[in-house]
Amino acid sequence: MGSNHIQYAKQALKDGKSKEEIYRDLLAHGLKVEEIEDCLADATFNEDVKEEAQKKTVRVVATIGAILIGLGIFSFIAANWQEMTREGKMLTVIFSMLCVDAIGWYLREMAHLEKSGEAMLFLGSLIFGGAIFLAAQMYNTRVYWPDGFLWWVLGSLVAAWALEIAAIRWLAVFAGFVALVWYPFGIFSREIYNPLFLTPWLLLLVAAIVFLVSGFKLRREFLDESPNRY
């Protein structure tokens, strides 16, 4: 396989020839099927990268926008903390979350603006996490603080399962990492030692099951794509 074959494949693709036609032509030139596959992969590589870069740019810009909106919502609540009632704060957060999720859903499913929609749904997960800590703080809930991150993990993983958005999966990894690395220190220092207080282990068990089920499901998909390399 030489560079002239790759050039030929590039030109043929530009001319609108189908891959089957290119296969036939290159087979006639004495190339093997694997060589033709490599040839086509090289010919389409730059185009794929360009297209992928454009998609990524949209995704990154939209995601940064979503994060900024999230920051704006929470800074609004913080700025009006004294004036707002508990119900007002909770309603603001819940309403924001529902609105953002609805807009995200509409953009992705109805308007077919996949990247923008996913960025809004990611924002929904961020607001969900913020809402957990806000609620715990407002109602003076007696919990060990990593529990909040675990609840965030559960919500994010359910959302990631339903929506299949990579950014939400990474968010779950981040929240899970913070919670689970910190947990043993809390138990070891007896910060959360209480025989009657059974929530932590139950929550941990649920988080373990959800993480493992999601992990094995994703792993199966990866192993199907790459059966000989793991």
Added chain:
Amino acid sequence: MDTWTAIIVNIFVVVAIIILIIAAIIGAFLRQKHRARRALSDQNWYLQISLSRKDALSQWFLVLGSLALANAVYAINNNFGEVLSWRLILLISVLIFGLIAYFGRSVYCAAIGIVGVLIWWTAQTSFWQTKNNIGYSAVIAVPVGLMWLAILLYAVGFWQMRKMAWKRFGVTYAIIGLIVMNLLLFSFSTESGLRFLEEMTTPGGIFDVWQNLVALLVVASLSGAAIVYGWIGKALIKWEAFFATVLFFIFQLLTALPNQSLLIDNHYTSQLTAAGLFWAAIFNFVLLSEILGAIFAGYLRREIWMINFGTVLLIIFTAVKYFDWFFKFMDKSVFFIVAGIMLFAIGWAMERGRRYLAQTIQPPITDNQENQ
């Protein structure tokens, strides 16, 4: 600066920061894309930390799932009044990581599980020694066991690397084994390491703590079997097997060492005795041989990662030992000039040597290629 200038400057800074962040993220995404594409086609795919986003995410999920399960066991145990010791919980956690590593084919879980085993060994053998209220000598089980475990990991790693699909696991085991070997040898080659060794040879003896003795016998059998099996099965090159055997017996000798006086303390300084000098020479020599051996083994095995790994260790070894040995005795200006010239010379020699080795080695033969 007036108000408007301050506002403009602030806006400019914020915009510049946002642009930089966006550019960095886009760059990272593009690099990741290139890397992922390369990773799956590259003949050195097994040196990649992740082969694709799906690979990385699924492994992270499995790691966090295992960690959550381990934490749940720990929390349940605490709620029921600490029925099990935290060391046993650690061992259970290691088993969880091991099982999930195997069934999920997850190299991240495997690496964490192995590190867990090493931590468990250190904690458990120290505990047995404390529980039996024996002198410090029984703690010798910690470094000896760790060295034997490191040898075991190295041999198993290369055994596993023979299977193409498990190659990433093999590299991970071998690297962890090499790191542990180097850390142990390096510790014993320093003054504080020798002081530690001296304390461990005070009367009491490893044989007084039967738990440590049994545990060491088990690890020794596994490690010894791995060397023999690795050599017979050609997973280890004969020089590697020979060096692993030498390391095995040097550390075995430490368990039977009589009371040693290695350092004499003056008011502010300490001096090596004849025995101290002997052991310092032994450990430094073995450490240097081990590092050079790793580079040589990399060349024989046609594994560029071993050459790179050995090269980095050699630079660290040279720099640390130079400071350790000559900083007190030489004029500071001479010290730094000599250090600079020496490092430059080492860098030059290494660049040439590494390039020569990298050019002469061919891609490694795998079972897939053998089958063709």
